[in-house]
Amino acid sequence: MPTEPARSPSLSLKRSRLIAALDVRPRSLGLVVAPAGSGKTTLLAQYAATGCGPVGWLRVVPSDAEPARALERVEATLPDAGAGLLVVDDLHLVEGTPGESVLLDRALALAREGVRVLVGTRRMPPLILTRHEFSDSVVVDAEQLRFRTWEVERLLRDVYREPLPADDVAALARRLGGWAAGLKLYYLSTRSQPLADRRRAVASLGVRSALSRDYLTRTVLAELAPDLRRFLVRTCVFEVLTAQRCDRLLDGDGDGDGQAALEELERRQAFTVSHDGGRTFAYHEVLRAHLIAALAEELGEHEARAWHAHAGRLLAAEGAALEAARCFARAQQWPDVHRLLDTAGGDVAVRGLDPWSDVLPAWFIAEDPWLVLADARHRINEGQLAAAVPLLRRAEEMFGGEPARSQCRSLRADVTAWLPDGPHWRGHWSGWLRTATRRHPMVVVGEAERLTGAADPLVRAGALLLAGHAAEAARVLDRWVPSDAGLVGLACRLLRAAVALAGGDPQAPTAVVAVGLDADRSGLPWLARLARAVPALSGAEADLKEAASVVEECDRLGDRWGALVAAGCAALARSLRGGPDVEEAGRLLDRARGVDSGVLAAWSQSLLALAAVRARLPDAEVEVRRAESTARAAGVPGARVLALAAGVPAGPGRAVGLSAVHAAAEHAGLPRAVVTAWVTPERGAAPDTAPLTVRCFGGFRICLDGEPLNWSPLRPRARAVARILAMHAGRPVHRDRLLDALWPDTDPATATRTLHVALSSLRRFLDTHLPAVDGGSLLHRDGDAYLLALPPGSSCDVTEFRLALERASRPGATGDPRALDDLRAAVAAYTGELLPEDGPAEWVVAERETLRRQAADAAAQLAEAALRAGAEGAGAMAARCVEIDPCHDAGWRLLIAAHDRAGNAAAAEHARRRYADVLVSLGLDPAPAETVPAGAMVNVGRRIPPPRSPRPDPSRSRTSSGPPA
Secondary structure (H helix, E strand, O other): OOOOOOOHHHHOOOOHHHHHHHOOOOOOOOOOOOOOOOHHHHHHHHHHHHOOOOEEEOOOEEEEEEEEOOOHHHHHHHOOOOOEEEEEOOOHOOOHHHHHHHHHHHHHHHHOOEEEEEEEOOOOOOHOOHHHHHHHOOEEEEHHOOHHHHHHHHHHHHHHOOOOEEEEEEEEHHHHHOHHHHHHHHHHHOOOOHHHHHHHHHHHHOEEEEOHHHHHHOOHHHHOOOHHHHHHHHHOOOOOOHHHHHHHHHHHOOOOOOOHHHHHHHOOOOOOOOOOOOOOOOOHHHHHHHHHEEEHHHHOOHHHHHHHHHHHHHHHHHOOOOHHHHHHHHOOOHHHHHHHHHHHHHEEEEEEOHHHHOOOOHHHHHHHHHHHHHHHHHHHHHHOHHHHHHHHHHHHHHHHOOOHHHHHHHHHHHHOOOOOOOOOOOOOOHHHHHHOOOOOOHHHHHHHHHOOOOOOOOOHHHHHHHHOOOHHHHHHHHHHHOOOOOOOHHHHHHHHHHHHHHHHOOOHHHHHHHHHHHHHHOHHEEEEEEEEHHHHHOOHHHHHHHHHHHHHHHHOOHHHHHHHHHHHHHHHHHHHOOOOOOHHHHHHHHHHHHHHHHHHHHHHHHHHHHHHOOOOOOOOOHHHHHHHHHHHHOOOOOHHHHHHHHHHOOOOHHHHHHHHHHHHHHOOOHHHHHHHHOOOOOOOOOOOOOEEEOOEEEOOEEEEEEEEEOOOOOOOHHHHHHHHHOOOOOEEHHHHHHHHHHHOOOOOOHHHHHHHHHHHHHHHHHHHOOOOOEEOEEEEEEOOOEEEOOOOEEEHHHHHHHHHHHHHHOOOOOOOOOHHHHHHHHHHOOOOOEOHHOOOOHHHHHHHHHHHHHHHHHHHHHHHHHHHHOOHHHHHHHHHHHOOOOOOOOHHHHHHHHHHHOHHHHHHHHHHHHHHHHHHHOOOOOOOOOOOOOOOOOOOOOOOOOOOOOOOOOOOOOOOOOOOO
16 A cells, blocks of 8 residues: 655654644545645645545646546545544645546545545635535645744754744745745755855845745746746836736736736645635745846846836835835835835834845844834834934934834833833733733732723733632633734634643644734734743643743843743643742743743742752741742742642641641632642652552543653544543443444544554554553443443542442431531532543543532532531532532532631622623623522522523512522
């Protein structure tokens, strides 16, 4: 069976975001459509290597235009199994032939049979555009394939092993437009050269296109008729092309054939694209640089400048002042450039310096105030705040008019507020957020509300996160839909995605990647870098490594805040998994102090205390006291909880210490699981000695002697079978249930065969890595059912949860103290939702909801029992109930009652507000919650109902039983 073409792994970067985007559903196609050299074949090969079953690879050749030969080659290339992956590459070579129709018809038939089909081509096949069966196809285009700046940096650093400074990386990405072949050609032409020569090669890309000339001539221009090639060369003076512009430039009127030429170039994927349905077009940066050089060679330097000036006059008459100014710059007519910049200077400052850096000499940029201001904004967007301040001062001095000078002053005040020891300027949300990083973030929010009437939602959410109230911050962000699609909107999306990622949301990584791509498109590289660092919150080793790379990049650029946040994400993630080490925490503390952030310094000090305790340093207790004092002084309840958790003593006082930690955590709004991970185990305590542990709550893992298994050798379907069997460990799962869960739309014969393949590979994997049970495999077959059998002494959290609930609900157990112990065991076993990595898969959703409801009910019963007996812990257990199930009506009432009984009015009021927020989010009236009288029983299973239609009239009278249920 043919496989994918041989690739050189050492010369390609894994494009994880594109592999995820290319995930093809049954009964559809995946298409990669882009010009030559965009990396289509490399992406197809990387997707095929992700373990999606047997792979057949068909590289189309011109002779496949003959239908019989095309069909014969497809059949010979099919995967061995009924399901798998078929890759059809270079389909454009048979465009418009009968062979193309045969290939696509057969591809659709195979997709219906369960084969996943991917097609690589330079042009979208017209057949696909006219057939509804392909309407839901997954398409990855040239824009998605374009290497972003951070991908270029990673390619040079990790793959080619010849890194460049950050400014040169940005210039290389800009001048090559992220073109994969251009990056490869750059590497081959500069390989093993000194850094100075490699940097000069980057600079020369903006002047000549010799690097890519042969490639473009061979793969793009050679396919075009002479009149199209001439059209390309003559119209390259425009950044944005329209039929009218091209006709006027070439003929002097607007009735030529420019539209037909542009549409033909786009159809041929000749590095020509339109993003608005054919009204405007643009040439790829690499092609345009090549064409500009060709224009100079064809006409001579003097005539080429005159041609640019001619285009500039047309653009100026049209009102496109900035594009006209760049044409005049290529013509070296500097007075015209100055004149146009004076009329449209505000747009220059907003759009930044990038469009000008390759067409204007440094001396010209330095003498124009609008370009100096644009340079300052460019530095700000890069995170280089200190470097932007003198540029802003200089621009202010150069401007003659007050409006522009005022703009410079305002921007400078905003920037200097974020510098160490900068002024406490609160001109808008940025100033308030900066103040919140210094100390007492929640007090700052109150002050903002008092002075401005309402705190900006971004300020409120940011302050809540700084204080440690992650869940409350998420609620603020969920309620607010920002109208700003720029910085504010992107920042809100990143904060929300970060909270979801830390909470284990399987959709969060995709959301973070989307923010990073949008930030890159919006010209906000500092935010794009943070989007690369935020995934470190998951704790995955690859994400932690990427965060470390972001820290290094920020340090090189002088982005001190970016380095602090990236390092903080990694350190916080490690704190939940046995880290960080003392040196890492100490460096983080130095970074926080270096930017004058008392709040982040408090967090860093607590992380340092945790690291000192875990490393058993002699002065660990001193570090804990210092951390708690710092957190109190800075008004950061979350950091104080971390310090308290680190300082929980061993021995007789441990229970009291744990109680204080959980009480503080409840007040701070921190999840119990996070606090549990921070508490240092008691010295001498016996670790979990179960030889084999199966965990499905909070994420799937099987550990042998504490070491998790590496599941990467198994394909995704085999891993899914393992998760289904694990959630029913010790109980048989019928074959039909597995088939319905994983292959619902596949014919029974094919699905059964695929299941047997998955079970066989899973059995081999388990037998290789895990001990046998009674001399046999852990994977047992019982007729038409299968079960995961565990050896004696092993444990499974779902099994323990179910058994504990069964014991607590046995006849006669009511009132038995042992029943409460069983409920506690059940709540302790429930460490998160069931198999979150499987998202909304139908086979897990119902079971996940059942177990979540049972865990919340168990916590509510414990809270009620403690409240009735007047014992401690009622509030903590009620908080655990609503953490598990935010719509648990009885849990909210118990939480409010527990705080009222304890005399904690502030906490009770906070719980009431949160309860009301839940009701409002469901479309219900936030009626006052009634406390639970002493000795009374509540309906533990009661939940807040879904919203009714129509919504109840708030003016109607209600009984004292609270909100409708």
